[in-house]
Amino acid sequence: xxxxxxxxxxxxxxNQDKQIGLGGDLLKTxxxxxxxxxxxxxxRIVNKIDEGDTIPYINIKQFLERYVNATKxxxxxxxxxxxxxxxxxxxxxxxxxxxxxxxxxAMLQLKSSEFIKFLNNGNYIKLLHGLLQMNVRNNRSxxxxxxxxxxxxxxxxxxSKKNDKDDTTFFLYDNISERVHPSPSSFMMYIDTHNKTExxxxxxxxxxxxxxxxxxxxxxxxxxxxISITIEDIYPKIxxxxxxxxxxxxxxxxxxxxxxxxxxxxxxxxxxxxxx
Numbered sequence: 346x347x348x349x350x351x352x353x354x355x356x357x358x359x360n361q362d363k364q365i366g367l368g369g370d371l372l373k374t375x376x377x378x379x380x381x382x383x384x385x386x387x388x389r390i391v392n393k394i395d396e397g398d399t400i401p402y403i404n405i406k407q408f409l410e411r412y413v414n415a416t417k418x419x420x421x422x423x424x425x426x427x428x429x430x431x432x433x434x435x436x437x438x439x440x441x442x443x444x445x446x447x448x449x450x451a452m453l454q455l456k457s458s459e460f461i462k463f464l465n466n467g468n469y470i471k472l473l474h475g476l477l478q479m480n481v482r483n484n485r486s487x488x489x490x491x492x493x494x495x496x497x498x499x500x501x502x503x504x505s506k507k508n509d510k511d512d513t514t515f516f517l518y519d520n521i522s523e524r525v526h527p528s529p530s531s532f533m534m535y536i537d538t539h540n541k542t543e544x545x546x547x548x549x550x551x552x553x554x555x556x557x558x559x560x561x562x563x564x565x566x567x568x569x570x571x572i573s574i575t576i577e578d579i580y581p582k583i584x585x586x587x588x589x590x591x592x593x594x595x596x597x598x599x600x601x602x603x604x605x606x607x608x609x610x611x612x613x614x615x616x617x618x619x620x621x
Contacts, residue, residue, distance in 0.1 A: 346379050347428045353554070354431055357562045358569075375569040378576040379424050385580075386421065387414050401602040401612045402595055405469065408476035409460070409591060413583060416453050423449065424572060431565065436558045437524065437531070443568040444521045447514070448497050450575050451504035455495065457579065458503070461586045469598055470611050477619055488619045521564050534558050 349355060349372060358372045392407045394400075423446050430438035456479060463472035477489045486492040505514035523530040534557040538550040552558075591598075602609045 346376065346383055347425055347432075348376065349428050349431055351431050351434065353559065354562060354565075357559075358566060361563070361566060371566065371569060371573075374573050378573045379421065382417055382424075382576050382580075383421055386417055390414060398595075399599040399602050400616075401469065401473070401609070402598045404612070404616060405473050405476065405598070406591060408473070408480050409588065412456075412476060412479045413580075413588070416449070417580075419449055420446070420572065420575070427565070427568070434553055436553075436561055436565070437534075439565050440521050440561060441525045443565055444518065444525050446568055446572060447504075447518055447521070448500070450571055450579075451500035451514075452495065452497065453575065454507060454579055455500040455503040457583045457587060458507075461590075464587065464590055464594065467597070467601065469601060470608050470615075473612060473615060477615060481619070488621060490615055490618050517564060517567055524561065534561070 355372060362371050387410075390407070390410050392403055392410070394403055423442055427439055427442045427446065430436070430442060456475070459475060460472055463469070463475065474489070474491075478492055478494075481489050481492070486494075501514060501518060508514060524534060525531065535551050535553065535555060536549055536557075537552040537555040538548075602612065
């Protein structure tokens with residue numbers, strides 16, 4: 346994987362490790378976790394239909410594995426972009442990617458929690474429908490019956506509710522957004538000094554590494570911490586409570602669809618529309 350080599354940023358992380366709350370080496374933890382995530386990527390997923398398997402179970406398993414694996418690729422891709430921006434000194438770019446990472450973390454936690462709930466409640470049609478919505482391209486949403494996109498604010502609210510009690514998520518997200526959007530804050534961070542040099546002469550100095558930009562290091566550091574938490578906590582939960590639970594529920598799912606003609610019909614309709 347790409348390493349973070351920006352000396353000023355690395356030095357900041359070393360000085361702030363204890364304050365951030367990790368109690369150790371944030372940079373090493375982040376890099377170790379990204380390596381773990383990279384090693385878990387699957388280049389190809391093949392679902393073999395064994396004798397006695399029902400098509401609904403296979404479809405649910407296929408679309409679940411596709412979705413989870415694709416999210417891992419997204420986090421690796423975004424992390425590589427974040428590291429490249431940090432190393433090149435493009436901290437506006439780093440903040441933009443940090444915002445995208447927070448959004449993807451929030452959506453992953455919301456969707457995986459919904460899917461776990463559907464599976465535990467035996468609501469396999471809702472589970473399949475939710476997975477299909479996460480497996481369709483934006484310009485082909487017609488392939489999913491009653492398609493509805495989840496708004497990012499809903500994901501952020503859920504993410505904040507689950508992970509903090511003092512609105513840390515929105516404080517972080519709002520501060521990053523202010524510097525990503527074309528707002529005054531996004532422009533002012535490049536103005537390093539503004540002073541009067543002579544009687545009728547004013548001077549403004551600009552920098553890509555101003556004090557204001559260096560003040561944004563903490564926002565990016567929290568993003569690194571968030572990625573580590575996602576890899577260490579959220580993905581193991583998905584494996585434990587969703588993927589493994591789905592596999593263990595195979596017989597129950599098979600029996601459900603064999604004995605429930607209405608759900609079997611709904612499954613066939615969903616898949617037929619998706620395959621159009």
